[in-house]
Amino acid sequence: MSEAIPYKIYLSEDEMPKEWYNVRADMKVKPAPLLNPATHEPMTAEELEGVFCKELVKQELDNDNRYIPIPQEIQDFYKMYRPSPLVRAYCLEKKLDTPAKIYYKFEGNNTSGSHKLNSAIAQAYYAKQQGLKGVTTETGAGQWGTALSMACSYFELDCKVFMVKCSYEQKPFRREVMRTYGASVTPSPSETTEVGKKILAAHPGTSGSLGCAISEAVEVATHSEGYRYVLGSVLNQVLLHQSVIGVETKTAMDKYGIKPDLIIGCAGGGSNLGGLISPFMGEQLRGEADYRFIAVEPASCPSLTRGRYGYDFCDTGMVCPLAKMYTLGSGFIPSANHAGGLRYHGMSSVLSELYDQGLMEARSVGQTAVFEAAEQFARVEGILPAPESSHAIRVAIDEAMKCKETGEEKTILFGLTGTGYFDMVAYEKFHNGEMTDYIPTDEELAAGFAGMPQI
Secondary structure, eight states, X not given: OGGGSOSEEOOXXXXXXXXXXXXXXXXXXXXXXXXXXXXXSBOOHHXXXXXXXXXXXXXXXXXXXXXEEOOHHHHHHHTTTOSOOEEEOHXXXXXXXXXXXXXXXXXXXXXXXXXXXXXXXXXXXXXXXXXXXXXXXXXXXXXXXXXXXXXXXXHTOEEEEEEEHHHHHHOHHHHHHHHHXXXXXXXXXXXSSHHHHHHHHHSTTOOOXXXXXXXXXXXXXXXXXXXXXXXXXXXHHHHHHTHHHHHHHHHHHHHTTOOOSEEEEEOSSSHHHHXXXXXXXXXXXXXXXXXEEEEEEETTSOXXXXXXXXXXXXXXXXXXOXXXXXXXXXXXXXXXXXXXXXXXXXXXXXXXHHHHTTSSEEEEEOHHHHHHHHHHHHHHHSOOBXXXXXXXXXXXXXXXXXXXXXXXXXXXXEEEOBBOTTOHHHHHHHHTTOOOOOOOOHHHHHHXXXXXXXX
């Protein structure tokens, strides 16, 4: 039957998801609630509504409803770039000479260059419905900021983006795409906020982190009338919106009788991995199927493989709610590696709980090996992958080569959730032999852990 499977599997518009899938509804042990940083009590909807949009708070706290309808206006927007293709990597299989069957879900076929638009348009929609003037956010590699600027432009909302300083400098063209869509972009940490000033005083010359940028974005949102803060990863609501990736993937695979043995995704905060695996994980949680899930993170920011599971601040400035997650400590500032979207100190509470239960594996990889895989993939599959997604490619290739050694015909699925056309500085460093593989020491990690609240 594999010979009958096309290179690219597309769904029709009628087969596109009409509902988001909420994996929390099928989890026997739910993710721990967000806590008020002052009282250490679970955050109420009223408290969260001071930071987030009202409808998004409702989705954030919903542990019970398995399916949540996608508003028609969002469905119509999705049709501009969805359904995205599920691709059989025939050329890569041939190059590797492996018996494994390799598939990837490609989310880079929109101007933002990534999967981030799936949640950006939803969050902008709910902000518009609430009658807000605009939103604030952070961005690492710039893909989330780009997606949100597009979504805000569509709904005529103001968009203020705090971009991690090292990415702001490494990826100027991504910054300019945001500005093209009307967003203001500030390198973080900055002197424009009180928390930014404090971070700069404590860490002079810092390259920044997502934790720093979150603190600044939250401060501006909570001090500006008619604004709310939105986040591109980590939160329950974001994984919910990104479930369109997994739902589409599973529908396409079911259509051709394909069942993946391994499902692989890069992991920074958890949005693309959580979105890809959600319906498959739901089957596993319900006892209907069995899969191997592998989260791949950078060795320079190893929250799952070397982090601690406990409550921690979601941001460096310690102004956000506390989340129970695998974390390196909110004060941990990773090295300026080129996978800017994976430079977050913590992991989604949903994915952290699944990992803690042993339902998911995790692997960390160095960035030189990641770019070797990215180049290999680009040469045979014709897509230049983003550094973040290339982490998944690295492990997919590794697993395919294991199949070559053992003769097993496993089916491998991974998420290719971004393109690397704005990441050429990183590719240049790799080609010039200037790329380094920084791995934090136990002492450096201990310093981050020491700042975790005692709960």
